Amino acid sequence: MKLRKRYILLILLALLPFYKLYHKEDYCFGDVDLVIIGGLTLIFIITFLAIFFYNLYKITIKKELFNFTPLIITAVFAVVFNRALEYHDKAIFKDKVQIFNSFSKEKALLEIILFDDATFEFKTIYENSYCVEKGTYEYKMDSLFFYKTNKIDGNIVFGDVYIYNKVNQRLNPIYTGLPNFTLKN
Incomplete structure (x- = not known):
């Protein structure tokens, strides 16, 4: 079967929306991304219809x-x-070990998800979007250390070191001004 140029174009247009859906590193996703994905999908559908009617x-x-x-x-x-x-x-492909929740001063939901392969995701969830920071973590004694993939200096909501209080099941930051996180059951 000979693959024609129009089918190669259709395959390339089908792959375009996936660049917004694949997240290897830190990312933000929201309504704007959905509009971009919708636009790229619409271009794919129009091209499909043109090829389909040309075949007819x-x-x-x-x-x-x-x-x-x-x-x-x-x-x-x-x-x-x-x-x-x-x-x-x-x-x-990962199992969640622990999930910690909190709220920022702007009333955004903050969530730390620890996975079984010693990686974590820190999510800041707003009304119409969310941002995710990724990295690895390790427990040392009663402290939890986060090693971020893309370290942002002066992050005002998420620190690098937290002390884990087993009685209250809370993460308390060593830096003042950062929110405390509570273990989600």
Whole structure:
């Protein structure tokens, strides 16, 4: 089967929305990203319809048989895109060990998620978006040390070292002004 340029274009357009859904490092995701993904998906759908109707035109003038390639590409895109949109912000291959919650001064929800492979995610959840910082952690005695992937100096909501109070199940920062985190059950 010969792969035509229009099908290569369709495959490339199908891959474009995924650049906003793949997050290897720290990221923020919100309504603006959803609009961009929607726009790229709309371009894909318009291109699919143009190719589909061009194939139907070729059938009517009896130059070609019906080609299922664009339908197969679109079906695969729809299934993978649906799963990617649903699971893009979840660590599906990691198990959560502990989750700590707090609130910032701006009333944003703060969440620290510790995973079984000694990695963590720190989420700042706003009304229409959220930001995620990633890195590794380790417990030493009664302290919890965070080693961030992209260290931001002077982060006013998330520190590098917390003391774990086992009685109250809280993380208390060693720096003043940072919020305390409570273990979520």
